[in-house]
Amino acid sequence: MAADGASSGQGCCAPLETLPLDPAHATNMAKMFKALGDPVRLRLLSLITAHPDGEVCVCDLTSLFDVAAPTISYHLKLLREAGLVEHDRRGTWVYYRPVRERLRQLSALLAAPDMAEAAR
């Protein structure tokens, strides 16, 4: 029974419906949600997360947006700092992939208890 109960098996917080968030955790989680709170970043994360290879080259991302390359870079950095994506360089190219654990954490926080239990 180590994976159930208040921790909800997600490594961070019980779902909102179950328990109010204490201020410290709220600050933590808010930082991640904030990173998702911009259309460019949300699309970036979406493209990175949905990619069949499990990672995406920045070179394939920039052309999909209306903003300049440094702006993409800026948004990717924010996603990184929020812990939502990881990156590494391979030759000239840089690849980004999602940190799925973090996404699961956020999802679990917002999930209704019955959903969370069903997904246990």
Place this chain on the structure above:
Amino acid sequence: MAADGASSGQGCCAPLETLPLDPAHATNMAKMFKALGDPVRLRLLSLITAHPDGEVCVCDLTSLFDVAAPTISYHLKLLREAGLVEHDRRGTWVYYRPVRERLRQLSALLAAPDMAEAAR
């Protein structure tokens, strides 16, 4: 089978892992995530959502925070405008309750497909 497939049964978008978000939806969803991207608002939502009565009086919220009443009011307004909470007045008091459908939408977007399926 009306509730499965690409719509993921959540009334909005398929999970990130399944499908990249189109720009229009991304803007929509980003607006909601943005509302969660502040510690005060996240705690407010948490308190509102976790309350056993299913709703909370503003008068019970303000004392739990370090910020002045107008600031709480401001944050509640943002949560309202994001569609995450509803409110109504009863006498002198105003009560807020969560819009659980929206929370489920956000949760589903971030959920890994296997979780989403488990919760189907």
Place this chain on the structure above:
DNA sequence: CTATAGGTTAGACAAGTGTCAAAATAGAGG
């Protein structure tokens, strides 16, 4: 070593955000 292409960093700037104090609104109860 130089040139070239992919990404990031630095600096600047307009626009947006979170906070407060003061004023305004909405009901309840004289």
Place this chain on the structure above:
DNA sequence: CCTCTATTTTGACACTTGTCTAACCTATAG
């Protein structure tokens, strides 16, 4: 009507954010 309490609105202000251009790294290819 007047007053009191709960909540919201307004206006002001410092701080943060998203965007750009220009400059800078880093690795590959001559």
